[in-house]
Amino acid sequence: MSTENELKGLRENIDAIDSQLIELISERARCAEKVADVKSKASENEVALFYRPEREAQVLRSVMERNPGPFSNEEMARLFREIMSSCLALEQPVRVAFLGPEGTFTQQAALKHFGKSAVAKPMGAIDEVFREVAAGAVNYGVVPVENSTEGVVNHTLDNFIESSVRICGEVELRIHHHLLVADTTKIKQISRVYSHAQSFAQCRKWLDANYPTVERVAVNSNADAAKRIKSEWHSAAIAGDMAQDLYDLQPIEEKIEDHPDNTTRFLIIGSESVAPSGNDKTSIVVSLRNKPGALHDLLRPFYENGIDLTRVETRPSRNAKWTYIFFVDFIGHCEDEVVKSVLDSIAANSGDLRILGSYPIAVL
Ligand SMILES: C=C(O[C@@H]1C=C(C(=O)O)C=C[C@H]1O)C(=O)O
Incomplete structure (x- = not known):
């Protein structure tokens, strides 16, 4: 067969497959529209929650598990990320504030997490992202929290001390300069x-x-x-x-x-708590009474219950000199029985405990 004929045959195959894809993607979109109706009816007088981080994480994980190749799992998940972003936009476009201006790595992280159909709004400073979310002017915010070379972004942690926004997700980005x-x-x-x-x-x-x-x-x-x-x-x-x-x-x-x-981890901040996705992380902030063994007492219940700590960070408390606030991240969801009992025993021992959020571990 001549090259031209061979190409013609293969392209006819691609055209036929594309027709099926168009039909299937449209069917998926119609289904998402029906999901939106169900959510609107169920929420009655409250604001309906269209974006569901736990469900999106489950969809992406199962896409990766079922991927037969030749695409890599990441590539396949990226394609589905965009399909979901378009489906969600049919329900309600998600509005996201990020640490701007346009062109920052934080914007790249926002796109990676929410896909290209999200409406992204650049803010001048991390505090402004927190304020925009707290005021309800956007649904979510994206802020950097730690870099594998340079460590923690103190400004982000300090904002959590003052603000009541919650962590709804995380996203990791390889940073190339x-x-x-x-x-x-x-x-x-x-x-x-x-x-x-x-x-x-x-x-x-x-x-x-x-x-x-x-x-x-x-x-x-x-x-x-x-x-x-x-x-x-x-x-x-x-x-x-x-x-x-x-x-x-x-x-x-x-x-x-x-x-x-070189990798930076970003947090997705919002106002709602996120249901368990099956592979979650929890972030808490604790202020400790200044007494011997306080940090040991804080960490012991995690060890005794076999819970993996992924990060412990300290910040000075602004209320009293030489007292500290600890940020702890660990594997598990705050609705898990074992996590509940660990949090209860920490609350009994420490000055103040706040759950910043339980959220799906970054899929991509
Ligand atoms: C369709 C839904 O709504 C949104 C869109 C999703 C999708 O396209 O798969 C998944 C979760 C939600 O963010 C849903 O909740 O199932």
């Missing part, structure tokens, strides 16, 4: 590099080795850095793919982060 220039940049005469302080820290060794003498100027975000160099012929920026595309920049060098597995 590039050294970027504009059309007008004179590459041999670069004397200044703009970036966010966290990104400078994540690329410190690379910069020391390759651009030891250039001035490093920390700005509010990588996207801000990318924007500034458009008008400065002697400056470069360190930023990621989104900022590169948004501001039409070119990389001099890609993936300059010192650790190739």
